[in-house]
Amino acid sequence: MASNDGGLSLSQQRQRAAFWFLAPMLAALFFVAAWPLLRTIWFSLTNTLLSDLYGGEFIGFDNYLSIRVLESGRVIYRGTLVDPAWWNAVWNTVRFAVVSVFFETLLGLIVALVLNAEFKGRGLVRAAILIPWAIPTIVSAKMWAWMLNDQFGIINDIMLNLGLISQKIAWTASTDTAMYAVLMVDIWKTTPFMALLILAGLQMVPRDIFEAARLDGVNPVKVFFRITLPLIRPALAVAIIFRMLDALRIFDLVYVLTPNSAATKTMSVISRENMIDFDKFAYGAAQSTLLFAIIAVFVSLYIWLGKVDLSGEGQR
Amino acid sequence: MTAQKLLSTIAFYALVVVIVVFSVFPFYYAIVTSFATGTELFKVNYWPKAFSWANYETVLGGRNFVRSIWNSVFIATTTVVFALFLAVTASYALARVRFRGRGLLLMMILAVSMFPQIAVLAGLFELVRFLGIFNTPWAMILSYVIFTLPFTVWVLTTFMRDLPVEIEEAAIVDGATPWVIITKVFLPLLWPALVTTGLLAFIGAWNEFLFALTFTSSETTRTVPVAIGLLSGASQQEIPWGPIMAASVIVTVPLIILVLIFQRKIVAGLTAGGVKG
Numbered sequence: 130m131a132s133n134d135g136g137l138s139l140s141q142q143r144q145r146a147a148f149w150f151l152a153p154m155l156a157a158l159f160f161v162a163a164w165p166l167l168r169t170i171w172f173s174l175t176n177t178l179l180s181d182l183y184g185g186e187f188i189g190f191d192n193y194l195s196i197r198v199l200e201s202g203r204v205i206y207r208g209t210l211v212d213p214a215w216w217n218a219v220w221n222t223v224r225f226a227v228v229s230v231f232f233e234t235l236l237g238l239i240v241a242l243v244l245n246a247e248f249k250g251r252g253l254v255r256a257a258i259l260i261p262w263a264i265p266t267i268v269s270a271k272m273w274a275w276m277l278n279d280q281f282g283i284i285n286d287i288m289l290n291l292g293l294i295s296q297k298i299a300w301t302a303s304t305d306t307a308m309y310a311v312l313m314v315d316i317w318k319t320t321p322f323m324a325l326l327i328l329a330g331l332q333m334v335p336r337d338i339f340e341a342a343r344l345d346g347v348n349p350v351k352v353f354f355r356i357t358l359p360l361i362r363p364a365l366a367v368a369i370i371f372r373m374l375d376a377l378r379i380f381d382l383v384y385v386l387t388p389n390s391a392a393t394k395t396m397s398v399i400s401r402e403n404m405i406d407f408d409k410f411a412y413g414a415a416q417s418t419l420l421f422a423i424i425a426v427f428v429s430l431y432i433w434l435g436k437v438d439l440s441g442e443g444q445r
Numbered sequence: 446m447t448a449q450k451l452l453s454t455i456a457f458y459a460l461v462v463v464i465v466v467f468s469v470f471p472f473y474y475a476i477v478t479s480f481a482t483g484t485e486l487f488k489v490n491y492w493p494k495a496f497s498w499a500n501y502e503t504v505l506g507g508r509n510f511v512r513s514i515w516n517s518v519f520i521a522t523t524t525v526v527f528a529l530f531l532a533v534t535a536s537y538a539l540a541r542v543r544f545r546g547r548g549l550l551l552m553m554i555l556a557v558s559m560f561p562q563i564a565v566l567a568g569l570f571e572l573v574r575f576l577g578i579f580n581t582p583w584a585m586i587l588s589y590v591i592f593t594l595p596f597t598v599w600v601l602t603t604f605m606r607d608l609p610v611e612i613e614e615a616a617i618v619d620g621a622t623p624w625v626i627i628t629k630v631f632l633p634l635l636w637p638a639l640v641t642t643g644l645l646a647f648i649g650a651w652n653e654f655l656f657a658l659t660f661t662s663s664e665t666t667r668t669v670p671v672a673i674g675l676l677s678g679a680s681q682q683e684i685p686w687g688p689i690m691a692a693s694v695i696v697t698v699p700l701i702i703l704v705l706i707f708q709r710k711i712v713a714g715l716t717a718g719g720v721k722g
Contacts, residue, residue: 139617140543146623147538151550154535154598161591162557165568172567182571240464248457255712256705257465260472263704265652267670268693272475275686283474286489321468322715329716371559378561381654385674397563397655404567405659414567421564428559 166421173415179408192415209415217391218399218416219423225308225395226376229315234369236316237323242353244324245331258321266318270385273314277301304392311383311393315376323368330364331357366435370428377424396420472697479690486687500691509664510692513672517696520582520668521650524589525643532597532642533635537627539598540605541613551602558595562655565591573660584660585668589653593646600645600714604638605631641714644707648700669696 173192177185194208209215244255261269276283279299288294300310334357342352358365380397387393394402400420404413477493478486485495504510538544539551573584608631616626657668667675673692677684704711 143542143623144544147542147544150534150538150623150627154531154594157531157590157594158554158557161569161572161587162560162565165565165572166560168568168571169564169566172571182574239460243457243460243464246457248461250461254461254465256708257468259704259708259711260701261468263648263700264472264697265670265673265700267652267654267674268475268697269471271673271689271693272471275478275690276471276474278686281487281489281686283489283491317467317471325712325715329712374559374561378563380563381670381674384654384658397561400563401566401655401659404570410567417561417563417566420561424559424561428556 169414169421170418172411173418175411177411177414179405179410182410185411188411192412193419209412209419214391214394214399215396215416215419218394218396221308221393222377222379222395222397225311225315225379225393226373229312229319229376230369230372232312232316233320233323233372234327234365236320237327237368238365240320240324241327241331242357244328258324260321261318262321262325264318266381267385269314269318270382273310273317274301274386277310277313301387301390304390307387307390307392311386314386315379315382318382319372319375323372326368326371327361327364330361330368333364334360370431373431374424374428377427378420396423472701475690475693475697478686479694482687500687501695503685503688504692504695509667510672512665513667513669514696516582516666517651517669520585520589521647523582523586524593524650525646527586528590528593528597528646529639529643531594532601533632533639534627536598536601536605537623537631539602542623551599554595554598558592558599560591562591566655566659569656570659579660580662580666582666585650585653585657588656588660589650592649592653596649597642597646600642601635601638604635608634637710638714641707641710644703645711645714648704651700 172185174187174189175185176188176191177183190208192208194206194210197205197207199205240258244251244258264272275281277285277300279285279297279302282297282300284300285294285297289297298306300306338356338360339352342356347355378397379395380401383393383395383398396416397420400413400416402413403409403416407413477490479500480493480497481490481495482497482499539547569588573579573587576583576587578584578587612630612634613626616630621629652670653668654670654674657671658674661667661671664672673689673696676689676692
């Protein structure tokens, strides 16, 4: 940070250079993010078809909600906002996000506390937990699909042997268990990431605080709730929001692990399905715009209510 | 007291073992399955019993899978080079130059990285069609900028912010221009950070599925995740689990080796992108 710039002219020169350094990146981001986003929102207000991207006409908010009163006096509602399939997807996504992030935070905290302790083989454990993270999501989905296979899956075999279940379960195919299957894989895959973020927060806490508490003979449980948790709260808050945003947009795992299952179909999956597979391009665009709006509102609320400092500027 | 201590030590190590087994087992089982063929495949084996390369031969024998690997390598490498090139200068400006609206700009970049990718899918689809790059690697290279660029900018900015002011001041006193400062002073110091962010961006691009699925239409242009995701047998009932597991192992082992070699740097990079950022 150039806090003591030599003079006004030098600082002006630096600012001019900064502008030219930033310009290419900003142009690239405008090209691939801002512009496509605006086009998506525009498409959501038209009746564009996948087969004819430029043939759409402006139809206002009809993809979201249209109300028509028939001559007989009957009112017909149409659009995403009265589409049960959409609300099912919203419910699936929210349920998935809340449950998965909850367990990932809880388990991540446990793993982080273990890794923060000093013991033989700590490096090995850290290496081991990086493996689920390093495996591509699609590969994890396939690996688990095989492990969760109803006939030949090892999960059913283990659970039968332990007497936890009395008959084989079709984890990914059955509507009752499909969501559990998705949650299981996501928690397995993402807990390491959560653990590493929390661990980084833990390691910023000065060691002597714990040392002092230990010498005073404070109960470890009390140390955790009274000292550790409050001190890592900022790190935890940021980790949770990152994970939450990731969970709200989940696509690949659901698409591959439980294809075409209404029990797990999320907002991203249903939007793409309408856009690309069902030739309801504009309708899908409306749904993806809604997802974007939901996420934007959620992030703003979280940052505002939790006073989370994401930019890292406040620390300086 | 000592008995209690022994007990808690045992409990601790039991927890450690559980964590390790849970993390490693699915991949271990994929490897075991990838070497099983025929009826052996449909028995639940906890330990490797069969050893056959047949599944690997099936996967690598089909020309399209090898093609997919090359597609993925090309796309991920190009994306990373492009993102790092743009990110180095941008993050110098964001980290070392004071200007109005810097905090806002950083927040905007972060916001882009948190974008739900589906929200830009329709617009990107149009763009890709307009540019005539549908079903070519360039469609993916273009669209992957949306998540690799904000991430690399973010991590490199946090990294550069932590470098001492003095090294830059000396260069300024000598009359060096910002461009010279970046290339001659910062770049040599940035190598470790560049390797880490590059690797993380590479993994992100290598694993991406949504764009790759939407912007390709033929088997020869698929990337690895799409190829594995859509690998199917003669009929719906006959999912070729053996070859799928072999393919999974082939594309995952290099990643795991890379991650284990660079594990310290990766953890540092991830947390710079998360907690501190």
